[in-house]
Amino acid sequence: MAPRKAEKHEADATITRGTGNVFADLGFEDAEERQTKLRLAHAINQVIARKRLTQAAAAEKLGITQPKISALANYRLGGYSVERLMTFLTALDQDVEIVIRTKPRSRAAGRISVVAA
Numbered sequence: 557m558a559p560r561k562a563e564k565h566e567a568d569a570t571i572t573r574g575t576g577n578v579f580a581d582l583g584f585e586d587a588e589e590r591q592t593k594l595r596l597a598h599a600i601n602q603v604i605a606r607k608r609l610t611q612a613a614a615a616e617k618l619g620i621t622q623p624k625i626s627a628l629a630n631y632r633l634g635g636y637s638v639e640r641l642m643t644f645l646t647a648l649d650q651d652v653e654i655v656i657r658t659k660p661r662s663r664a665a666g667r668i669s670v671v672a673a
Contacts (some may be wrong), residue, residue, distance in 0.1 A: 581589055588667065588668045589638065589668075590633075590668075591643075592668050593636060593641060594633065595670035596638065596644075596645065598631075598644060598672070599643060599650070601628070602672065603645070607648070611625040611626060611629070612625075614648075618644050618648070619647070627645075
């Protein structure tokens, strides 16, 4: 007996463009804070990798324990404030610059963004 050919079924699908903030798209009330923490943690993890620091060495440099570095490396950020994450970046010899400007008229509300150079 010959193998059956798979039948093609086209599902009705709706594609919605995201906002650029997955936390907002998922309905989190603190979406901007979560996104900011995520981007800061990503920058921290990139610096640690670029400097080839072990978790123990990074922990010592940041004044925290190795398990907390592990949590940071795995983006478990519940125990960290935005301010603390920025302090970690400065401890890793990075400058953190905050720029405030008027939003464009095309956007309904202001936003918070983190840009790593």
